[in-house]
Amino acid sequence: xxxxxxxxxxxxxxxxxxxxxxxxxxxxxxxxxxxxxxxxxxxxxxxxxxxxxxxxxxxxxxxxxxxxxxxxxxxxxxxxxxxxxxxxxxxxxxxxxxxxxxxxxxxxxxxxxxxxxxxxxxxxxxxxxxxxxxxxxxxxxxxxxxxxxxxxxxxxxxxxxxxxxxxxxxxxxxxxxxxxxxxxxxxxxxxxxxxxxxxxxxxxx
Amino acid sequence: xxxxxxxxxxxxxxxxxxxxxxxxxxxxxxxxxxxxxxxxxxxxxxxxxxxxxxxxxxxxxxxxxxxxxxxxxxxxxxxxxxxxxxxxxxxxxxxxxxxxxxxxxxxxxxxxxxxxxxxxxxxxxxxxxxxxxxxxxxxxxxxxxxxxxxxxxxxxxxxxxxxxxxxxxxxxxxxxxxxxxxxxxxxxxxxxxxxxxxxxxxxxx
Numbered sequence: 001x002x003x004x005x006x007x008x009x010x011x012x013x014x015x016x017x018x019x020x021x022x023x024x025x026x027x028x029x030x031x032x033x034x035x036x037x038x039x040x041x042x043x044x045x046x047x048x049x050x051x052x053x054x055x056x057x058x059x060x061x062x063x064x065x066x067x068x069x070x071x072x073x074x075x076x077x078x079x080x081x082x083x084x085x086x087x088x089x090x091x092x093x094x095x096x097x098x099x100x101x102x103x104x105x106x107x108x109x110x111x112x113x114x115x116x117x118x119x120x121x122x123x124x125x126x127x128x129x130x131x132x133x134x135x136x137x138x139x140x141x142x143x144x145x146x147x148x149x150x151x152x153x154x155x156x157x158x159x160x161x162x163x164x165x166x167x168x169x170x171x172x173x174x175x176x177x178x179x180x181x182x183x184x185x186x187x188x189x190x191x192x193x194x195x196x197x198x199x200x201x202x203x204x205x
Numbered sequence: 206x207x208x209x210x211x212x213x214x215x216x217x218x219x220x221x222x223x224x225x226x227x228x229x230x231x232x233x234x235x236x237x238x239x240x241x242x243x244x245x246x247x248x249x250x251x252x253x254x255x256x257x258x259x260x261x262x263x264x265x266x267x268x269x270x271x272x273x274x275x276x277x278x279x280x281x282x283x284x285x286x287x288x289x290x291x292x293x294x295x296x297x298x299x300x301x302x303x304x305x306x307x308x309x310x311x312x313x314x315x316x317x318x319x320x321x322x323x324x325x326x327x328x329x330x331x332x333x334x335x336x337x338x339x340x341x342x343x344x345x346x347x348x349x350x351x352x353x354x355x356x357x358x359x360x361x362x363x364x365x366x367x368x369x370x371x372x373x374x375x376x377x378x379x380x381x382x383x384x385x386x387x388x389x390x391x392x393x394x395x396x397x398x399x400x401x402x403x404x405x406x407x408x409x410x
Binding site: 151199201 | 238241295347354355356359363365367369370371372374376378390394395398399402403404405406407408409410
C-alpha cells in the first residue's frame with residue numbers, strides 16, 4: 001500500500017494492526033510507566049494521530065490489556081504443555097521453571113510490563129490476580145514435589161516459590177536478546193542456570 | 206518542645222533532623238519515583254514548609270544521596286565484617302549472601318530506593334556505580350569459591366551472581382517487617398531460605 005520512501009514522512013501512514021501497535025505501546029508503558037503514559041505519548045511514539053490509534057483500540061487501557069494478555073497467555077500456556085502436566089511433580093516443576101524463564105526472555109517487553117503492573121485500574125488488578133494465580137499453580141507443584149520427598153521440607157513452600165520467581169523475574173532487569181556485547185548470556189544458558197541454581201544449588205559439596 | 210496535641214496542627218512544627226526527614230522523603234520517592242517527586246510533594250508529606258526542608262538539606266537530590274548512602278554504607282559494611290574477610294571463600298560468600306538479605310530487610314526502604322535508581326542524575330549514576338562495585342566484589346568471592354572447587358563451575362560466575370542478587374533483591378518486592386498477617390515470614394527465616402536455596406538447592410536428591 002505505501003510507496004518506498006513514503007514512510008519517512010510525519011505523520012506516518014497508519015499501517016498498524018492492533019498487534020503491531022502493541023509493540024510500540026508496550027515500550028512506552030515500560031519507559032514512562034502506565035500511569036505516566038498519555039494517548040499523546042503513544043501517538044508521538046507510533047508516529048500516527050490519536051484518532052488513528054482510536055481506530056484500532058478503545059484507548060490505552062485496551063492496549064495494556066492486550067499486552068498483559070499476551071504475557072499471561074504465554075505463561076499459562078506453559079502449564080498446559082505435556083511435560084508440565086504429566087510425570088513426577090519434581091520434573092514438572094523443573095520443566096515449568098525452565099519454560100517460565102524462557103517465556104520471560106522470548107516475550108520480554110510483555111512480561112516486563114506484567115511484572116511492573118501495580119493495580120490502579122481494573123485491568124491492572126485483573127493482571128495482578130492472574131499473575132498470583134500462576135504463582136499459586138506453581139506453588140502447588142512445589143508442594144506436591146515436597147510431599148513426594150523430592151524437595152527439601154525445611155523451607156516453607158510459599159517462601160520457596162517467592163524466591164524462585166524472584167530469581168526468574170529478575171532476569172527481566174538485565175537480559176537483552178541479541179546482545180552481542182561482552183558478557184552476553186544466551187537465553188538457553190540463562191534458563192539452564194536458573195534450573196541448576198534453584199534445584200541443585202551452587203555448591204559442589 | 207511540642208505540647209501534646211499540637212502535632213495534629215498543619216503545618217506541623219518542624220522537629221525534623223536531616224535523618225528523620227529522610228524517612229519521609231524515601232517513602233515519597235518510592236511511591237512517586239524520584240523523578241516524579243517535587244519539593245511540594247515532600248513538603249506536603251512531611252507536613253512542613255519547603256523553606257523548612259531547605260533549612261535541613263539543599264534539595265531533593267541531597268535527600269536522595271543521604272538515603273542511598275545509608276543503603277550503601279550498610280551493604281559495604283558487610284564486606285568489612287570479620288566473617289566476610291576471613292576464611293574459605295565459600296563460607297565468606299554464604300555469610301555475605303545471608304547478611305545482604307538481612308540488611309535489605311533491616312534497611313528496606315533505603316535498599317528498595319537504591320534498587321530502583323535508574324541513573325538520570327549524578328547522584329543516581331553514582332549510586333548505580335557503587336551498586337555495581339558491590340556486586341563485583343561479591344562476584345569475585347564467587348569466582349574464588351569456584352576456583353577452590355567449592356562451587357559448581359558449569360554456571361558462569363557473572364550469571365550466577367546476577368541470579369543470586371536477583372533472588373535476594375526480589376525480597377524487597379514483598380517483604381514487610383512486623384507483618385502480623387497469615388503467611389508472614391520472619392526476616393531470619395527468609396535469609397536462611399535464600400542461603401539454602403542458592404547454595405544447596407531445593408532438591409533433596
